[in-house]
Amino acid sequence: MKLRKKEILQNVTFSVKQGSIAGLLGPNGAGKSTLLKICSGLAEPTSGSVRIFGEPAGVPTLGKMAFLPDRGKLPGWLTAGEWLGFASQLYPDWDEARAERLVDDLRIQLGSPIGTLSRGEEMRLQLASCLARTSPLIVLDEPFTGVDMISREQIASSVVAELADGERTFLIATHDIREMEQLFDTLIFLGGGRVQAVDDVDSLREYGKSVESRYRDVFS
Numbered sequence: 001m002k003l004r005k006k007e008i009l010q011n012v013t014f015s016v017k018q019g020s021i022a023g024l025l026g027p028n029g030a031g032k033s034t035l036l037k038i039c040s041g042l043a044e045p046t047s048g049s050v051r052i053f054g055e056p057a058g059v060p061t062l063g064k065m066a067f068l069p070d071r072g073k074l075p076g077w078l079t080a081g082e083w084l085g086f087a088s089q090l091y092p093d094w095d096e097a098r099a100e101r102l103v104d105d106l107r108i109q110l111g112s113p114i115g116t117l118s119r120g121e122e123m124r125l126q127l128a129s130c131l132a133r134t135s136p137l138i139v140l141d142e143p144f145t146g147v148d149m150i151s152r153e154q155i156a157s158s159v160v161a162e163l164a165d166g167e168r169t170f171l172i173a174t175h176d177i178r179e180m181e182q183l184f185d186t187l188i189f190l191g192g193g194r195v196q197a198v199d200d201v202d203s204l205r206e207y208g209k210s211v212e213s214r215y216r217d218v219f220s
Contacts (some may be wrong), residue, residue, distance in 0.1 A: 001098070009031045009034060009035060009038075009045070009116075009193045009194075010193050011194060011195075012031075012035060012048075012190070012193075012194065012195050013093055013195060014051075014188050014198050016056040016169060016171055016186060017169075017185070017186065018053075018136075018169050019166045019167060019168070019169055019171060020185040020186060021159070021169075021172065021183050021184055021185050021186075022169075022170065022171050022184065022185065022186040022187070022188060023172055023173075023174065023177075023180060023184040023186070023187050023188065023211070024036070024171060024172065024174075024188045024190060024209075025173075025174065025175065025177065025187055025188065025189050025190070025215055026173075026175065026189060026190040026191050027175060027191065028175060029220060030190045030191050030192065030193070031040050031190055031192075031193045032141070032142075032190055033069075033070050033142070033173065035190065036067070036069075036139055036141045036171070036173055037069075038050055038057065038219040039052070039057055039065075039067075039083075039139060039171070040057070040065060040067040040139055041057050041059065041061065042067075042092065043056040043063060052064055052065060052083055052137060053136070053137070056128075056171075063093060063135070064116065064135055064136055064137055065135050065136075065137035065138070065139055066091075066130045066131070066133045066135040066137070066138050066139070067130070067139045067141075068126055068127060068130045068138075068139065068140045068141060068143060069141050070134075070141040070142040070145060070173075071142075071145065071146075072108050072126060073122075074114045074122060074125065074126065075114060076113065076114045076115030077113070077114075077115065078113070078114055079110065079111055079112060079113050079114065080108050080109060080110050080111070080112050080114060080117070081110030082123065083114060083129065084099060084103070084110070084125075084128065084129060084132075087129040087132070088132075091133050092131060093133045093134045093135055094132055094133055094134075095133065095134050098131070098132050098216065099128065099129075099132035102127075102128040102131055102132055102158060103128060104139040105122040105154070105157070105158055105161065106125075106127065106128050106155075106158060107124070107154065108121075108124060108125055108128060109121075112179040114124055115163060118148070119146040119148075120146075120147040120150070120151030120152075120180060121151070123143060123146075123147050123151060123155065124154060124155065125153055127140075127143065127155055127158060128158075131158060131162055135168075136167065136168055136169060137168070137169045137170075137171070138162070138168055138169070138170045138171070139170075139171045139172075140159075140170070140171070140172045140173070140174075141173045141178075142173055142174055142175070143155055143172065143174070144174060144176045145176075146178055149213070152176075152179050156179050156183070159172075159180075159183060160183065171174050172184075177211050177212050177215055181210065181211040184201050184211060185200070185201055185202075186198065186199070186200060186201065187199045187200075187201060187204075187211060187214065189214075189215070189218045189219070191218070191219055196218050196219070197214075197218050199214060
């Protein structure tokens with residue numbers, strides 16, 4: 001993948017098992033956001049391909065995934081409730097019962113104008129509109145950036161709840177490892193535009209390694 005003639009990603013190869021949660025880990029500038037945009041069909045690679053459930057990423061797979069971009073912004077003139085109402089019409093796979101549960105779990109104030117929300121409150125709203133869809137693949141790009149501790153805990157708890165049925169697959173890019181360390185099944189370490197390592201978390205633990213210690217091994 002090249003941007004303004006600069007190569008951003010090189011020889012990136014990995015797969016994520018259906019029903020699992022994979023962590024895309026790496027320092028800032030590693031290419032994580034670019035990779036997720038390619039996976040979501042928002043950017044095209046200059047070579048190679050991405051397949052989602054066997055199909056090329058793009059228009060055919062848009063209905064199979066929900067993508068939460070890094071530092072995405074919602075229209076500030078709407079209330080949280082108005083935004084969720086708009087999202088329910090925007091996405092054919094919207095599950096209203098799930099949305100109502102997420103509003104409660106994430107403590108979303110429906111009457112609050114989005115423009116008055118803190119970073120953590122807006123992120124929780126964005127997460128609700130992402131998880132309320134029945135898409136089998138959920139892609140989250142840095143969901144903890146600039147978010148307060150309580151919001152981090154609520155976000156992590158909501159992801160745990162969505163994993164309960166084992167039918168949804170998560171790909172989460174983050175450099176904040178501790179919040180999600182206990183959730184990951186697979187680790188994909190991206191640095192310098194390349195996949196530096198892919199590890200099974202259970203195997204790491206058998207050798208007495210934590211996600212954080214493995215991260216230090218890869219990038220030190």
